[in-house]
Every structure is written in structure tokens, then in C-alpha cells.
Amino acid sequence: MKSKQMTGRQRQALETKSRIRQAALELFDRNGFDNVSMEDIAEASGCSVGNIYHYFQGKSDLVGAVTDNVDASYRGLEERYLARLEAGEDAVSLMTEFMGDALMTDCGEELLFRCFIHSLEYPEQGTLVLDPESKYMRILKALSEGIAGSHTLREGFDEDTLSWDFMVINRGILLQWRIEGGGFDAEAKGKAMIGAYLKGAIIDEQ
Amino acid sequence: MKSKQMTGRQRQALETKSRIRQAALELFDRNGFDNVSMEDIAEASGCSVGNIYHYFQGKSDLVGAVTDNVDASYRGLEERYLARLEAGEDAVSLMTEFMGDALMTDCGEELLFRCFIHSLEYPEQGTLVLDPESKYMRILKALSEGIAGSHTLREGFDEDTLSWDFMVINRGILLQWRIEGGGFDAEAKGKAMIGAYLKGAIIDEQ
Amino acid sequence: MKSKQMTGRQRQALETKSRIRQAALELFDRNGFDNVSMEDIAEASGCSVGNIYHYFQGKSDLVGAVTDNVDASYRGLEERYLARLEAGEDAVSLMTEFMGDALMTDCGEELLFRCFIHSLEYPEQGTLVLDPESKYMRILKALSEGIAGSHTLREGFDEDTLSWDFMVINRGILLQWRIEGGGFDAEAKGKAMIGAYLKGAIIDEQ
Amino acid sequence: MKSKQMTGRQRQALETKSRIRQAALELFDRNGFDNVSMEDIAEASGCSVGNIYHYFQGKSDLVGAVTDNVDASYRGLEERYLARLEAGEDAVSLMTEFMGDALMTDCGEELLFRCFIHSLEYPEQGTLVLDPESKYMRILKALSEGIAGSHTLREGFDEDTLSWDFMVINRGILLQWRIEGGGFDAEAKGKAMIGAYLKGAIIDEQ
DNA sequence: AATGAATGAGTATTCATTCAT
DNA sequence: CATGAATGAATACTCATTCAT
Numbered sequence: 001m002k003s004k005q006m007t008g009r010q011r012q013a014l015e016t017k018s019r020i021r022q023a024a025l026e027l028f029d030r031n032g033f034d035n036v037s038m039e040d041i042a043e044a045s046g047c048s049v050g051n052i053y054h055y056f057q058g059k060s061d062l063v064g065a066v067t068d069n070v071d072a073s074y075r076g077l078e079e080r081y082l083a084r085l086e087a088g089e090d091a092v093s094l095m096t097e098f099m100g101d102a103l104m105t106d107c108g109e110e111l112l113f114r115c116f117i118h119s120l121e122y123p124e125q126g127t128l129v130l131d132p133e134s135k136y137m138r139i140l141k142a143l144s145e146g147i148a149g150s151h152t153l154r155e156g157f158d159e160d161t162l163s164w165d166f167m168v169i170n171r172g173i174l175l176q177w178r179i180e181g182g183g184f185d186a187e188a189k190g191k192a193m194i195g196a197y198l199k200g201a202i203i204d205e206q
Numbered sequence: 207m208k209s210k211q212m213t214g215r216q217r218q219a220l221e222t223k224s225r226i227r228q229a230a231l232e233l234f235d236r237n238g239f240d241n242v243s244m245e246d247i248a249e250a251s252g253c254s255v256g257n258i259y260h261y262f263q264g265k266s267d268l269v270g271a272v273t274d275n276v277d278a279s280y281r282g283l284e285e286r287y288l289a290r291l292e293a294g295e296d297a298v299s300l301m302t303e304f305m306g307d308a309l310m311t312d313c314g315e316e317l318l319f320r321c322f323i324h325s326l327e328y329p330e331q332g333t334l335v336l337d338p339e340s341k342y343m344r345i346l347k348a349l350s351e352g353i354a355g356s357h358t359l360r361e362g363f364d365e366d367t368l369s370w371d372f373m374v375i376n377r378g379i380l381l382q383w384r385i386e387g388g389g390f391d392a393e394a395k396g397k398a399m400i401g402a403y404l405k406g407a408i409i410d411e412q
Numbered sequence: 413m414k415s416k417q418m419t420g421r422q423r424q425a426l427e428t429k430s431r432i433r434q435a436a437l438e439l440f441d442r443n444g445f446d447n448v449s450m451e452d453i454a455e456a457s458g459c460s461v462g463n464i465y466h467y468f469q470g471k472s473d474l475v476g477a478v479t480d481n482v483d484a485s486y487r488g489l490e491e492r493y494l495a496r497l498e499a500g501e502d503a504v505s506l507m508t509e510f511m512g513d514a515l516m517t518d519c520g521e522e523l524l525f526r527c528f529i530h531s532l533e534y535p536e537q538g539t540l541v542l543d544p545e546s547k548y549m550r551i552l553k554a555l556s557e558g559i560a561g562s563h564t565l566r567e568g569f570d571e572d573t574l575s576w577d578f579m580v581i582n583r584g585i586l587l588q589w590r591i592e593g594g595g596f597d598a599e600a601k602g603k604a605m606i607g608a609y610l611k612g613a614i615i616d617e618q
Numbered sequence: 619m620k621s622k623q624m625t626g627r628q629r630q631a632l633e634t635k636s637r638i639r640q641a642a643l644e645l646f647d648r649n650g651f652d653n654v655s656m657e658d659i660a661e662a663s664g665c666s667v668g669n670i671y672h673y674f675q676g677k678s679d680l681v682g683a684v685t686d687n688v689d690a691s692y693r694g695l696e697e698r699y700l701a702r703l704e705a706g707e708d709a710v711s712l713m714t715e716f717m718g719d720a721l722m723t724d725c726g727e728e729l730l731f732r733c734f735i736h737s738l739e740y741p742e743q744g745t746l747v748l749d750p751e752s753k754y755m756r757i758l759k760a761l762s763e764g765i766a767g768s769h770t771l772r773e774g775f776d777e778d779t780l781s782w783d784f785m786v787i788n789r790g791i792l793l794q795w796r797i798e799g800g801g802f803d804a805e806a807k808g809k810a811m812i813g814a815y816l817k818g819a820i821i822d823e824q
Numbered sequence: 825a826a827t828g829a830a831t832g833a834g835t836a837t838t839c840a841t842t843c844a845t
Numbered sequence: 846c847a848t849g850a851a852t853g854a855a856t857a858c859t860c861a862t863t864c865a866t
Contacts (some may be wrong), residue, residue: 009866013829034240038857048831050859055829059857156398163398164382172378176370191372192362197399199406217848243839254848256843265840424826449860460827471861500857522713543689568810576794577811586788588782604774605783605815631850656836666852668839673850677836713835 017055019047024062027111033063065144073112074135081139091146092198095162098143099190102136106174106185115180125197140166152203162201169193223261225250230260230268237318239269279311279318287345297352298404301367301368304349304397305376308342310378313392319384358409368407375399424574429467432457441522445475483519486547493551503558504610507574510555511582511602514548518586520597525590554580564615574613581605634674647728651681673680691723691730699757708809709764710816716761717808718750720754724792725804728754731796733742758784770821780819787811 023045027036038059042049056062077098082092106112140163148159170190177186229251233242244265246253257323261267263356283304312318350365350372359368375395435457439448450471454461468474489510496506504602556571556580565574582602587596645654654679660667672730674680695716702712724730762777762784771780788808795804 009827009829016829037855039855045342047829049857050832051830053860075355093859154402157402161398165402168378168399169375171381172374172376175377175381176374192367193374193403196360196363196371196406197403198402200402201406222846244841245839248849255841257847257848259841305852423834439744450862451860454828461862462828463826465862466825519824569814573767573810577814580790580794580811581787583793584786584788587789587793588786605786608772608775608783608818609811609815610818612814612819627848627850634850637859655834659833667837668833669851671837814854 016045016051020047020052021062022053028063033059057157071135073109074139077101077105078135082142085142085146091143091150092202095143095147095166095198096191096195098107098139099166099194100187102170103173103177103186103190106170107177109183114175131180137163147198147202154201154203157201164200165197165201166194169197216264222251222257223255226253226261227268228257234269277341279315279346283307283311284341284345291348291352297349297356298408301349301353301404302397302401303371304345305372305377305400306393308376309379309383309392309396312376313383313388345368353404353408360407360408360409363407367402371402371403371407375403419559425467425506427510428457428463430599432459432464432467433474438567439484440475455586456511485521490547490551491516497554497558503555507555507559507578507610508603509609510551511606512599513580514582515578515585515598515602518582519589519594527587528570528586550574559614566613566615569613574610577609578606625820627793634663638673639663639680641719646681651677668766671756691727692757693777695719695723696753696757700760703760704763709761709768713733713761713765713784714809714813717812718805720788721804721808722794724788725795725800731792734792749779755781765816765820771821772821775819780816783819784816785814789817806819 016200020041022042024036027040027044029129034143038049038052042052052062081094081098085091144159144162144166147153147162153162173186173190173193177184217258226247230247231244233250244258247268248258252257258268279388287300287304291297310412325389346369350368352369353359354365379396379399383390413415418537432453436453437449439452439456450461450464453474454464457464464474479610491512493506497503497560553571556574559574585602585605589596638659642659644652645658645662654665656670659680660670663670666788670680699712699716703709758781759777763781765771765780766777790803791808795802
């Protein structure tokens, strides 16, 4: 009973939890995980340190909270790309386009990058980046299969190779974007690179 | 002015400094910058904490000390590649080969990767990795010019693009190598990727 | 005044209180007073933290709740020993036997020992263990009187001495039992010790 | 060189370490281990918290520091008792006397008792009390052997039994001394108890 | 009667850095 | 040149207790 209708207390509790999460993520985003103290988060979220531990296991649990949000960014994209694939659009063009979309998403998410870096330093915590069940990987898989199904791949390339190489280029550009502090057209760059790569990986049929 | 001949005292001082640097780098390498204390370094280098401050400004100064060593790895490669370029070898093949060599070097240098990550988190400290005067960039530049001089590039690609994209792929693979904890043939992967990319970026002339 | 007949509400309240007490004691037993949090107790007793404070003054009040249970262990023994005394059995044999029973009881009650230790550290809270009105002390007193009435005691020994010394030996063995983590036959050991002691404290009459 | 003559720095360092130890032990003594914070110790010893960690591993290491002192109390006794044993004094009388001395020592050392209790709660830390190499155990062993060598023991008793039982009585009285907050003549009590026990454990020869 | 969100002071421990010797 | 004693602020995390609902 009352599963839909929740009391004021319950709603407020959820809000608090959400406020803590938000505050933490923003701080991690701005200053880096290691440079944010629990007290910082408490102050920023307007509650006590102890209360954070009421909702989260510890500091690293707060990082984990990101994962939920990350995937959401790609949720919209998944539907769209799968639909267009089924509609018969050229998989190569779609993958090129997807590189642009992915980079636009990633470059806009400083936070995602922070988590990325964090999980590089503490690989035991953040396997998040590699989850094959993520929306990102699912789209990528579908596109690779689409290409492999409609084109002849050069020797040594198959659909898994395409996915993997796409990811490498994607991440490489993202990395460079952060290193250079932005300042170039990541979307265009990504499309050009994956474009050249795919041209070289596929044998043109007359 | 005694530049060659130095007193025992001076020589010992240099040795101590070097010993500290070495010890610090090894520890950073093994445990990560944040997980190494000055006392650890002091113990590992067989001198006192205070003495480290005699030679270095502080902990982050020790990270800077890496730069010197990093470039050395590429010193040998530079001579070789420049010689082969001048000898008229195909620049495309050489760049492909260079990707292999670079990855073999990088994947063997955990330390280099650590610094890389560290400089991503604290960009104000370590721009070292990006130095255009580095051996790495010099080789790359020469190879790109070689390609641009001997092949027709597709629209939107020029020698700077080739260098930049090479670096992106190089780093992307390196990153993935660390994420996956090794386990794939980075050299072969890199050669295949840059091979496909270059095929797509160059207009084949009959 | 409804002492027998209580409303459902009242009965439930008593049950809850009892449930909390039980849960707390078990946890104190397993983990030690200082390593049990109110939340642990709340969870174990299936109610909220706040509700515990409805029934008990605070954490230390819960320790006090042990007292009630401790004595119960000796209730059965009391009847039995008093009966056998009255039946004319030899008080020395009975006291020897009682040492065995007491140790069997104590060694099986980790909880009792925990409280014991706890009350040593916080003597202001738990004088419980020393209560002269306890079943334990009553049995002991009866046995001592029995011995004093039927044997000649060596100079310096009287019935109070016997009780006191019995307790000291009892506790000494109990202590050692905990220190060594069990592993010896406490019952046999106790009987042997009190046996020797009593032999030495009593002047054999031909 | 200079092993005897130490610099002022070294001497001061040793003094600091000693001052910290002393302060810690007094505080543990007065308030109990769990109720003393590192800051308390720092304040009481007139140095910074950090400096304590320069000399000791952590809080529990400070408890361990007690062991050194404890044994010292028995050092003097050892020589004396061994000498008297060799001189041919009666081992039974000596053991009786030793009970008195031991209790006088123990009852004067609140600290020893605190450690005792502490090691009961955290048995994994403080096996100190049980060390067979301690002066206490060595004296006890010698006395037991002395008795076993010069008297006939009742069935079920041997020299190890005597040692063990002595310790149990010793500790039992000590415990009671603390429980009752002193107030009785522990020395006399101990002698009387061990006296009766030994009388009962030894078969009188005509 | 019962909840559980919120508090906030308290804990042990770490560590880059300084400086008297 | 070299030492290592000393600092003190910072950190993540705990928990008995309160109180609005």
C-alpha cells in the first residue's frame, strides 16, 4: 500500500540523498576525487557528514553513483541509432555519425572524464567504463554488426575489431580533448578519424 | 672551471640526487604518486627525509624529474627513423612501424603511464608529456612530412593532422592496454589501426 | 487493575522490549559491548533505533538488562543443592561438586563473561555480578555453613572465608578458561583445586 | 663508534619516547584504554599527535609498551627467590611467600591490571600476560619444581599443576581486589589460600 | 508506539614540510 | 651535506542520541 503515494518524510529523504549525490559529483567534477573531502560534500549538500554515511557506504560509493547517470546519457542515442539501422541506413555513415554524437556527449561531461581518470588510478573500483552491457557498447555492437553484414572487411578486421578500434579512437580523442583543454572541434575530428579508419578497413566494392 | 673534474663531495651529491630520483620514480611507478610518502622515498633511497628537500623543491618536483628519463627512451628511435627516411624508405611503412615501436616502448614503461595519468589529474604540474620538442614529436613530425611529401592526402588531412591522429591512436591503445591490464598484442593492434587509418587518409595513386 | 489481562498493545510492547533486550545481549555476547552499535541492535531486533530509546535509557541501560537473565541459570541449582544439604549429604563433597556445576554453567555462558569484563572496566555500571542476594551466593553460603557446621576449620578459616575463596578460585579458573580459549577440562580442574583447598582448610578428625 | 656517548639529539629523542610512553600508560591506567584518545596522550606528553606516530606504530603499540615495564617489577624477586631455593629453603614456604610478594606487586600496579583487562577484551593483541619466558613464570616454575622435588604430591597433581593453580589463585585474588576496590589484606589472603591449597595437594610424610 | 533522518563531536591515522643540530 | 625529531592540519569514517513526523 502507498507504493505510489509517498509521505513527505520519504520524499524529503530521497531529495536529500539526491542532493548529496549531486553535490558530490559536482565537486568531484571540479576538483578531482582525491581533492574533495567528505566535509566539503556535507557543506555543499547542506547536511552533516554523518548523514552522508546514512545514505552512502563511503566516499567511493559516491563515485559509484555516477554510473547510473552516465548510462542515461546514452539511452536516448541507443533507440535512435537502432531504429535508423533497422530502417536500412548505411552502417558506415551511422558509425561515423555516432562518433560525433559520442564525443559531443563525452566532452560535455567533465564528470564522466573524471570518473574515467579515477578508475584508471583505482582500477579495482571502477570497472564501470568497460561494462559490455552499457548502452554505449550495445550501440557500438549493433553498428559493427551492421557494417560487417553489408561490407567486406579487409583481412584482419572483423566486427569486434571495429568496435574495439572505435572505442580506442573515441577515448583517444576524449583524452586529447582534456589534455588540450578543449579548443578543437572534437566532433569533426572524431568523424574524420573514424571515417579514414573505416575507409581503410573496408574493401570498396565497385 | 673544473667542469670535468669534480670533487668527491660533488660527485657524491650528484649520486645522492640521482639515487633519490630513481627511488622515487620506482615507487611512483609501483604504487602511484598519491600512495608514496616522502618517508618511503627516503627509506628506499637510503637517505633522510630532510635531505630530499635539499635536492628537490618538494614531492611534485620529483615527478618532474621523470621528464629527463622519458625522452631517453625515444633517443635511439629518432636517429634510426630519420636515417631510414633520408634513405628513401616509404614514409607510410615507417609510420606504421613507428606505431609498433612506440607502443612497445610505452607498454613497457609503467612509469610513463603513471606520469601520464598524474598529469591528467594535475594538469598544472605535468605538461611534460606533450612537449613538442620531445623526441617522440620530432620523429612523428618527420614521418608526417615524409608522407605528405610523397602521397596525396585526402581533403581535410595534412601533415599536422596525421601527427595528431597518430598520437590519438597511440594513446588510445596505450590507455586500453592499461585498462585491460595488457593481454593483447599492442604492437600488432597499433600497426593495424594506423595502417587502416593511413589507407583511408591517403588517396591511392595508380 | 488488569494485571493479568493486558491489551494487545501492552503485550506487543512487552514483546518488543524483550526482543530488543535479547538481540542486544546476543550481540554484546558475540562482539563485545563496544563493538555493537545501536543500529546493529535495531536491525537485529527488527525495530527502529528511535524505538529502542523508547524502552531503554540508553546503551548502557541495555547492559543492565542482563542481570535478570544471569540469575536464572543458577535457579535450578539452588533448589537441588539445598535439598541435598538438608538430606544430610557431605557439604565438602557438595561444594566440590558445585564448583564443577558452576564452571560448567559459566564456561557455557560467554555472555556472562562479557558482562563480567564489562563491569570490570566500568565498575560504576555493573555491580551486578557481586550481588550477595544472587542464587550463586546463596548456594555458596549454605554450603559453607554446612561445612563449618560439620567440620573443624583450621585457624584463620571460617564460613565466610570458604565462600570467598571458593569464588576466587571459581573466577580464577573462569578467567583462565577465557584466556586460554577453553581447551582444558574446567570442571575437573575446579573440583581438583577446591578439593585440595578444602583438604588444607579443614582439620581431619579421626 | 660513540655507542656509549650519545648526542644531545639522541638523548632528547629517547626522553621524548619515554615521556610519551609514560603519559600514555598513566592515562590508560586512570581512564582505561578505550577512553584515552591519541590527542589526550599528545597533550599529556607535551608533544604533537604526529610525533607519537614517529615513535610508535599506533595506539595498541603503546599498550604493548607496558610489557617491558611489567617484567621489571619481577626482576628483583627472581634473583632473590632462586637464591633462597638454592640455599635449601623449604619450597612450600617460599611459594607461599611468593604469593604474598606477587600480590603486593600486582595490587600496587593498577596499570598491570588495566592491561590484563584490555588483553581479555582483545585477546589477539595482548598475549603479554601469558608469556612463559616472563620472570613471573620462571620463578613459579622453579618453586614448583622445588616442591615436586622435595615432597610427595597427591594423585593428579604435578609441578605444572602447581604452577597453573598458583596463577589461578593469584589472578583470582587480584581480580577480587579490583572488584572490591581493595579493602582487604591481599597479601595475607593469598598466603592463606595458597597455604591451604598446598597442604591439600601434598601428602604429609611423617 | 514507532520511525529513521539528522546531528556533530569524536576517532585513529597520515604526511608534506620545517628546522635545529 | 645530512639528519630525523617535530609539527599540525587534514582525512575518512563512527555512533549515541534527538526529534519531527
